[in-house]
Amino acid sequence: MLNFNQLKSLKEVGTPEINFAITKLPDRDAVVVGNSAGQLVEFDLSVDKPQPRSFQTAHTSYVTGVVSSQGGLVSGSYDRKLIWWDPLERTVLREIAAHDKWIRQIVSNPDGSLIASVGDDMHCKVWDAVTGELRFVLDDHAAITPQHYPSMLFTVAFSPDGRLLATGDKVGHVAIWDFVEGRKIGAVESPGMYTWDPRARRHSIGGVRSVAFSRDGQTLAVGGIGAIGNVDHLDGPARVELFDWRNSLSIAELTDTAMKGLVEQLWFSPGDTHLVTAGGDNNGFITIYDLATRKVAKQEKAHQHLHGLAVDEASGKFYSAHHGRVVTWNIRDEQPQST
Amino acid sequence: MGLFSSPPAALGASAIRNIEAAKNLRDGVSRRGFLQASAVGAAFAASMHQLDILQSPVFAEELKKQQKHVILIWLAGGASQLETWDPKPGRATGGPFAAIQTSTPGVSISELMPKMAQRMQHTAIIRSLNTKNADHGGAAKILETGRAVDQGIPCPDLGAMIAHELGRADSQVPDYVSMYSSTEGRRQGGSGFLGGRYAPMFLTEQMIPENTSRLETLSDLDHSARGDLRAFLANKFRSGRPDLSVDSHNSAYQRVRGIMSSASLFDIEQESLAMRAKYGPTQFGEQCLVARRLVEAGVPFVKIARAWWDSHGQNFETHLELVTELDHVLATLIDDLADRGLLEHTLIATFGEFGRTPQINSSLGRDHFASAWSASLHGAGILGGSVHGKTDADGQKVIEGEVRASDLFATIFQAIGIDYRKEYHVGARPVPITDFGGQPIRGILA
Numbered sequence: 001m002l003n004f005n006q007l008k009s010l011k012e013v014g015t016p017e018i019n020f021a022i023t024k025l026p027d028r029d030a031v032v033v034g035n036s037a038g039q040l041v042e043f044d045l046s047v048d049k050p051q052p053r054s055f056q057t058a059h060t061s062y063v064t065g066v067v068s069s070q071g072g073l074v075s076g077s078y079d080r081k082l083i084w085w086d087p088l089e090r091t092v093l094r095e096i097a098a099h100d101k102w103i104r105q106i107v108s109n110p111d112g113s114l115i116a117s118v119g120d121d122m123h124c125k126v127w128d129a130v131t132g133e134l135r136f137v138l139d140d141h142a143a144i145t146p147q148h149y150p151s152m153l154f155t156v157a158f159s160p161d162g163r164l165l166a167t168g169d170k171v172g173h174v175a176i177w178d179f180v181e182g183r184k185i186g187a188v189e190s191p192g193m194y195t196w197d198p199r200a201r202r203h204s205i206g207g208v209r210s211v212a213f214s215r216d217g218q219t220l221a222v223g224g225i226g227a228i229g230n231v232d233h234l235d236g237p238a239r240v241e242l243f244d245w246r247n248s249l250s251i252a253e254l255t256d257t258a259m260k261g262l263v264e265q266l267w268f269s270p271g272d273t274h275l276v277t278a279g280g281d282n283n284g285f286i287t288i289y290d291l292a293t294r295k296v297a298k299q300e301k302a303h304q305h306l307h308g309l310a311v312d313e314a315s316g317k318f319y320s321a322h323h324g325r326v327v328t329w330n331i332r333d334e335q336p337q338s339t
Numbered sequence: 340m341g342l343f344s345s346p347p348a349a350l351g352a353s354a355i356r357n358i359e360a361a362k363n364l365r366d367g368v369s370r371r372g373f374l375q376a377s378a379v380g381a382a383f384a385a386s387m388h389q390l391d392i393l394q395s396p397v398f399a400e401e402l403k404k405q406q407k408h409v410i411l412i413w414l415a416g417g418a419s420q421l422e423t424w425d426p427k428p429g430r431a432t433g434g435p436f437a438a439i440q441t442s443t444p445g446v447s448i449s450e451l452m453p454k455m456a457q458r459m460q461h462t463a464i465i466r467s468l469n470t471k472n473a474d475h476g477g478a479a480k481i482l483e484t485g486r487a488v489d490q491g492i493p494c495p496d497l498g499a500m501i502a503h504e505l506g507r508a509d510s511q512v513p514d515y516v517s518m519y520s521s522t523e524g525r526r527q528g529g530s531g532f533l534g535g536r537y538a539p540m541f542l543t544e545q546m547i548p549e550n551t552s553r554l555e556t557l558s559d560l561d562h563s564a565r566g567d568l569r570a571f572l573a574n575k576f577r578s579g580r581p582d583l584s585v586d587s588h589n590s591a592y593q594r595v596r597g598i599m600s601s602a603s604l605f606d607i608e609q610e611s612l613a614m615r616a617k618y619g620p621t622q623f624g625e626q627c628l629v630a631r632r633l634v635e636a637g638v639p640f641v642k643i644a645r646a647w648w649d650s651h652g653q654n655f656e657t658h659l660e661l662v663t664e665l666d667h668v669l670a671t672l673i674d675d676l677a678d679r680g681l682l683e684h685t686l687i688a689t690f691g692e693f694g695r696t697p698q699i700n701s702s703l704g705r706d707h708f709a710s711a712w713s714a715s716l717h718g719a720g721i722l723g724g725s726v727h728g729k730t731d732a733d734g735q736k737v738i739e740g741e742v743r744a745s746d747l748f749a750t751i752f753q754a755i756g757i758d759y760r761k762e763y764h765v766g767a768r769p770v771p772i773t774d775f776g777g778q779p780i781r782g783i784l785a
Contacts, residue, residue, distance in 0.1 A: 016431070017431075018699065018703070036431070036435075036699075037431070061435045061437075062435045078435045102435070147621070148619065148620050148621050149621075149660045149663070149664065150659060150660060150663055152656065152659075199522060200522060201523075201647060202520075202521060202622065202646065202647055203647045203657060203660045203661060204656075204660070205650075205652055205653040205656055205657060207656075232416065232523075232647065232649040232650055232651050232652060232657070232704075233651045233652045233702065233704070234652040234653065234702050235652075261702075280701075281652065281702055282700065282701045282702050283701075304701035305701045305702060305703070322701075323701035323703075324701070
């Protein structure tokens with residue numbers, strides 16, 4: 001049984017790299033992270049002192065996405081490539097030049113049969129996870145911001161029923177897609193995420209960095225940062241906006257200034273009782289909101305900025321990827337023995 | 340008759356003053372005095388011809404300088420050398436951007452600058468600045484004045500010194516224009532001991548100078564008539580009082596009228612839509628177009644501050660935005676100046692107060708770094724395709740050809756024909772135009 005009041009770091013593994021993405025391997029207490037050295041690295045967290053086990057070298061820039069799928073592990077990178085991997089041999093199965101610019105995030109659908117990728121070419125592409133076939137290209141995000149600078153398509157998420165996709169960009173535009181029918185079915189705007197200011201900051205370091213559908217599919221959470229106080233630090237409130245996306249209606253704004261920075265990850269708990277948010281500025285955080293009261297239910301400081309988060313409901317654990325660290329967290333009633 | 344012997348009686352008073360000034364110049368005392376005095380127009384030009392002054396290489400050099408201009412693109416906050424001129428791909432410090440080959444074999448720059456990569460023939464890169472001070476205020480002062488040590492007197496900034504050296508007393512346009520729309524790191528700079536005459540026309544809130552238009556209640560005819568009356572009275576007053584302060588008073592009025600008439604230079608709507616489209620719709624692009632208009636009209640020094648480079652957080656997103664814009668606008672400015680035959684007379688410099696740390700912090704930012712960073716020079720007087728200095732594999736330190744701010748300034752002076760060894764005199768105290776020990780970087784000069 002999940003109990004967020006029990007949120008606590010269980011194990012931390014230091015790395016010299018910046019870890020951007022993380023996925024848990026099935027049936028093992030082990031993770032694979034994507035990092036700033038262009039590597040995928042496996043850590044067996046069941047042992048006392050986990051050692052890095054590197055995959056075959058294949059990416060040539062930051063690895064910003066890694067997911068488990070029916071077709072094996074799939075990674076995406078700023079090198080614009082998607083790579084399918086044999087997780088046991090840690091070797092390349094397939095390599096696709098997937099985007100024309102940086103790949104910002106990849107996700108798999110709930111049954112692992114599809115992969116969705118988003119990149120700064122402003123396309124969302126949906127791929128067959130087994131064959132690597134491109135199934136859909138979804139376009140609704142402008143390549144140039146209203147102030148004439150390059151935009152960025154940061155984030156994508158499947159709905160829990162696997163039928164919908166949401167994509168979010170730098171200027172706060174979020175599109176919702178029924179990709180089974182291959183069409184856009186909605187959009188919401190969260191301009192507060194776009195930190196461009198004609199006077200105080202003539203460039204933007206915000207944007208929509210995370211999206212998530214609630215378990216019932218009715219609510220869409222959009223994560224990023226609020227108004228930034230300092231000129232060029234991530235010195236702004238961690239900000240989440242909740243939408244009744246079917247009516248393009250903003251229904252709540254959750255902001256936290258105790259632990260600031262970008263909300264990089266969002267996850268709705270079973271029954272939509274809680275919303276887990278994670279990210280950071282220089283420091284990292286995991287902040288869990290009680291959605292009945294919309295107040296912070298639990299909050300933990302994390303080691304430096306948190307980029308990636310994987311959730312294993314069965315074992316009651318979070319796995320997080322940070323600047324220089326990989327961390328396992330307990331989130332269940334009876335704290336498991338530290339592994 | 341010797342060049343600097345007694346003047347012929349046929350020469351007028353102004354020419355006599357010019358010759359006196361020329362004597363000073365010959366004696367190395369005051370070239371500026373010469374320029375101020377010489378700028379009285381065609382009559383003196385004829386006198387100079389008579390005296391064959393142009394045969395003097397010193398004067399030829401001085402006159403050549405008057406054709407030169409400098410546009411300083413001030414990257415306020417400190418741009419990253421790793422995301423511009425000194426990429427380190429594949430290193431932990433290198434960040435995610437690749438390097439691309441430029442039009443000069445063997446020279447690579449960041450992939451964020453594909454347009455500048457094709458314009459290396461107009462570019463000299465300095466990769467080895469070590470200016471030591473990584474505090475915004477202190478570092479800005481060093482890179483504004485070229486002086487690492489407080490001289491104990493207010494020293495002029497680069498713009499004021501160039502305005503002093505290249506400005507013309509009879510100019511109808513300002514000598515030094517500074518566009519600083521950004522609020523980050525906004526500093527007016529100044530002319531220090533050179534005096535207010537060389538202070539910048541400082542534009543912050545709008546690109547067109549304020550208070551330069553005629554009062555609406557005053558007709559153009561009345562305005563002109565008032566000017567004529569003032570000139571008549573002033574000339575009558577002056578005729579009996581050959582005094583420099585009176586002349587200065589009159590020249591100040593002339594400059595005001597000149598600046599009023601040059602206000603249209605700041606109006607980019609005077610440009611074709613096609614030209615405006617080339618520079619692009621951003622404020623920085625429009626300011627660079629204004630800079631070209633000012634240079635074309637004879638302004639010696641224009642500074643454009645493009646801020647928000649202080650990327651302690653999200654360095655790569657910041658540079659993706661800002662370097663993309665810099666690449667486009669700088670390339671456009673170079674092309675435009677070249678098309679007009681102005682590039683060989685105009686030096687463009689890009690630098691800020693410092694660079695950024697090779698170390699990537701946990702906000703994916705880079706912090707202040709003055710130990711090993713880069714600047715670029717383009718156009719007049721530089722050796723295109725040249726690179727000076729080298730940093731180590733991770734960009735942590737200079738390993739070859741260390742450059743100080745004074746060396747950078749000496750290089751700029753030399754590129755546009757100003758003697759970097761020149762001294763000013765503040766009272767009896769000599770103050771070198773280039774800080775003590777500063778030497779031009781010969782290898783990147785044409």
